[in-house]
Amino acid sequence: MSDDLTLGDRIKRARRRRRLTQEQLAEKAEVSVDLIRKLEQGVRHTASMSSLTRIARAVDKDVPQLLGQTSTIAPKVDEEAVGILAIRDELTSLSYFPGLADEEVFNDEPVTVDGLRMALAHAESIRQHGSFAQLGVMLPGLMAEARAAVRELSGDDQVAAFGLLSEVIQIASTMLTALGKPDIGYIGLIRAQEAAEKSGNELLQAMNVSALSWVFFKQGRLDDAETAALRKAERMEPDFVRGSAESLAVWGILMLRAASAAVRNKQVDRSEEHMSLARAAAARVGKDYNIYATPFGPTNAGIAAVNAAVESERFDYALELVKSVPTNGWVSPTWKARHLLDVAIAHSELDQDDAATEQLLAAEQIAPEWMRYHTLSRQIVQELAERARRKQTPLLQLADRLNIDV
Secondary structure: OOOOOOHHHHHHHHHHHOOOOHHHHHHHHOOOHHHHHHHHHOOOOOOOHHHHHHHHHHOOOOHHHHHOOOOOOOOOOOOOOOOHHHHHHHHOOHHHOOOOOOOOOOOOOOOOHHHHHHHHHHHHHHHHOOOHHHHHHHHHHHHHHHHHHHHHOOHHHHHHHHHHHHHHHHHHHHHHHHOOOHHHHHHHHHHHHHHHHHHOOHHHHHHHHHHHHHHHHHHOOHHHHHHHHHHHHHHHOOOOOOOOHHHHHHHHHHHHHHHHHHHHOOOHHHHHHHHHHHHHHHHHHOOOEEEOOEEEOHHHHHHHHHHHHHHOOOHHHHHHHHOOOOOOOOOOHHHHHHHHHHHHHHHHHOOOHHHHHHHHHHHHHHOHHHHHHOHHHHHHHHHHHHHHOOOOHHHHHHHHHOOOOO
16 A cells, blocks of 8 residues: 655554664664664665665565655556556456357457567567557557467468567566566566567577566565576576677676675675676677567676665776776667666765766667666655755656656
8 A cells, every 4th residue: 555654654663563672673784874864864765776676675564665656756557657557457368268269350450470570579679768658558559469469370480479469568577667566567577578488589588588587686585586597597508609799798798686685695606607607708709789678698697786885885996897887888778878878876875976966868869768667766766856956957857757756
């Protein structure tokens, strides 16, 4: 149920219900007592996601519960506008339930693999720009068309259609997870993996596991997130010498997922081991790839290293690592915006508010709709806006655009 309490109020309430002192909560969550005090006193309004995850787990809550659903931080999602209900209905269609599928005809026009590929490419482009409303309009129909294709086609065309169905369901599942519906996202990924197995595409199956790891990550299930990625990566057994670049890139993506989960779980040494292997894979492939709408290569590996440094609260080190990220490489717009957010967090934690504001405004230019729905973006904007005391007009205007009260 939603409420209007601050983050600090929720932490205090949860702590007292569990009869913990501030010192005991800090010890259990492996954070500083000073952080707990400042959050509860309203001196600080946010913390790193690594710290928030550990605090939430220490009081037996999910991070979204700790943040609250109607606070000035949490984005207000118009479920109809972004198509959440329509996508949910399609992912949980009667056609998936054993014994209840009908013989519906999709439409009068024959479904073709080429037509599906073209529509999927358009959906992937929209996804990479973080345009949830556009994607929400497109996905239910595209999923229904892909289901019709696997039912109506045969032979090699049907096999290809199963792969395309898997891809579009994966996009829908990750979108719902990003908008705060990870449970539905998990159900969708089961559907996606079933279709991928029928397609025989092993790389697509591995990418579904990568998406699964991310869903676990968003739920705060960090051990499961790391285990899923590592288990699949171990089964791929990459060949750094004779293996294909695409296979090595997918393996590298899995290692980055494992590294992200480990560092948020405060396992920095283990995260760095995973990260080192991922960066070796990136160096071996030698360029930036776009694998099922997910970037991998030297640029994304460098960005991931910056994120890990921010998550482990090594902010000076994070800004040093920024200098090693290729400036002429490729990642999707949302990946770039997320990187700029990490850079903004590092500057903010070092009391470099002007530099942090500059990065946030740049991120908004790249992916404005993504910014509106990204909780961590909203957190850092609110904290900077309140610290600005009406001096940084561009930042306060950004807060207005994100509908954040300061």
